[in-house]
Amino acid sequence: MSDVRPVIARVYREEWARVVATLARRFGDLDVAEEMAAEAFATAVERWPVEGIPPNPGAWVTTTGYRKGIDRLRRETRREGKHVEALMLSQAPEPPGAVDDDRLRLVFICCHPALGMEARVALTLRMVGGLTVPEIARAFLVEDAAMARRITRAKAKIKAAGIPFRVPAREDLPARISGVLAVVYLIFNEGYLASGTQSDPIRSDLTAEAVRLTRLLHLLLPEDGEVAGLLALMLLGEARRTARVSARGELVTLAEQDRGTWDRVLLAEGHALVRARLASGEAPGRYQVLAAISAVHTDTLDARDTDWSQVAALYDQLVRLDPSPVVRLNRAIALAELDGPEVALAELDDLPLDGYHAFHATRADLLRRLGRSQESRAAYDRAIDLAANSAETAYLTRRRDQLGR
Amino acid sequence: MAQYLMSVLHDSPDLATDEEMAAIDVFNDKLQSEGYWVFAGGLSTPDLATVVDNRAGESIVTDGPYLESKEHVIGFWIVDAPDLDVVLRLAAEGSRACNRRVEVRAFLPA
Numbered sequence: 001m002s003d004v005r006p007v008i009a010r011v012y013r014e015e016w017a018r019v020v021a022t023l024a025r026r027f028g029d030l031d032v033a034e035e036m037a038a039e040a041f042a043t044a045v046e047r048w049p050v051e052g053i054p055p056n057p058g059a060w061v062t063t064t065g066y067r068k069g070i071d072r073l074r075r076e077t078r079r080e081g082k083h084v085e086a087l088m089l090s091q092a093p094e095p096p097g098a099v100d101d102d103r104l105r106l107v108f109i110c111c112h113p114a115l116g117m118e119a120r121v122a123l124t125l126r127m128v129g130g131l132t133v134p135e136i137a138r139a140f141l142v143e144d145a146a147m148a149r150r151i152t153r154a155k156a157k158i159k160a161a162g163i164p165f166r167v168p169a170r171e172d173l174p175a176r177i178s179g180v181l182a183v184v185y186l187i188f189n190e191g192y193l194a195s196g197t198q199s200d201p202i203r204s205d206l207t208a209e210a211v212r213l214t215r216l217l218h219l220l221l222p223e224d225g226e227v228a229g230l231l232a233l234m235l236l237g238e239a240r241r242t243a244r245v246s247a248r249g250e251l252v253t254l255a256e257q258d259r260g261t262w263d264r265v266l267l268a269e270g271h272a273l274v275r276a277r278l279a280s281g282e283a284p285g286r287y288q289v290l291a292a293i294s295a296v297h298t299d300t301l302d303a304r305d306t307d308w309s310q311v312a313a314l315y316d317q318l319v320r321l322d323p324s325p326v327v328r329l330n331r332a333i334a335l336a337e338l339d340g341p342e343v344a345l346a347e348l349d350d351l352p353l354d355g356y357h358a359f360h361a362t363r364a365d366l367l368r369r370l371g372r373s374q375e376s377r378a379a380y381d382r383a384i385d386l387a388a389n390s391a392e393t394a395y396l397t398r399r400r401d402q403l404g405r
Numbered sequence: 406m407a408q409y410l411m412s413v414l415h416d417s418p419d420l421a422t423d424e425e426m427a428a429i430d431v432f433n434d435k436l437q438s439e440g441y442w443v444f445a446g447g448l449s450t451p452d453l454a455t456v457v458d459n460r461a462g463e464s465i466v467t468d469g470p471y472l473e474s475k476e477h478v479i480g481f482w483i484v485d486a487p488d489l490d491v492v493l494r495l496a497a498e499g500s501r502a503c504n505r506r507v508e509v510r511a512f513l514p515a
Contacts, residue, residue: 161511
């Protein structure tokens, strides 16, 4: 059958995480889970064209992977099959956790705080996202072998350190969810404004994967405000994707984007999530406030109609939650619209952001608006030096070159 | 259940203060009453250490630590716990009690 391959590709996309998660729980081993899942899909590629697509493809793959895993264990331990199965079944029943879903358990394991951030990102993309090692390597600009080693080391750490195959204890949940969101947000940001002067400025495969993962989290943790907030933030960002880079590969700022090209469906979904969080009456966390800011920006068809006082008020709220210099920088940008560039420039004075390109880009723009061209040029130069994204560099170069003498 | 080493990291000649000692006692009591305790102890400082090297059959004894480093292990706990999440919570309490950073390492399976 020639039409089986697209079906298998779809099944892979939809079922990989669930298959891996189920096998990981049953075998208590990520290596075995990943390899047996991969082998099971390979078997599907061989058998389904001949035998037809099974009525429940996900279950077929899981069962096949499980049988292969048992066979392998049997060979490795040289014990009777029954003893090995008894071993599997003798795992103590898990105490009732906050949420009982294998995929959620897998996400929490891959994002465990004992793993370094790079390891968490790589492992999550491989085990939950189902991206291949070469795909992940390309996304983060490392060699395939180096990425493979990173993932292998992460799995070895999980085994050696005894990271449990369990949803975190109730008291650990908030911090652990926060950790998961940080991983997923990092994946999104890497796709949203990808690093590397030679690569694509926007990696839509990464942003799409981040959105997919966050949708899964939202499905599994529907009550969590920050998960909903992050999903809203990502959707409102994705909605603007095609407008953000010009045909010539230059970044297009929010003020200059063709708002007619924004994806209405994603905008509606994002706005609905923001409204729902507002209606919940719960105190919003960081991602919810960021999403609300994004919602205000994307609420108008004309940039000139932006409700800057609402944006500034939201940034005031954000600063209270997260007084980091970058947040204060973004707040200053909003202040410039309300109180003028002089006030905003003063806000930037004490910020320890000398190594951050956006800091210098912001100063450059404010200085330009104040007619201080020489200082503006110097700031653009610094920003260009520090910028790590090709579309941004192009944009900053043009702005600098447009300055009068 | 698995065993873990929680090492207390230290980088100055100061010893534990009275408050720290009191807090450590409370923590030790908790480890014992909750069944995590295997062993624990404070160590004399590295300048008082001795290194023995008998790899080549000529037992060489040297005064001082094997590694010249400002940071060193000043004490440790060995605990028995079901998984890393439990140990990380214990290590957090231990770090707070002795007011120092704590390194957690699992023992290799026997």
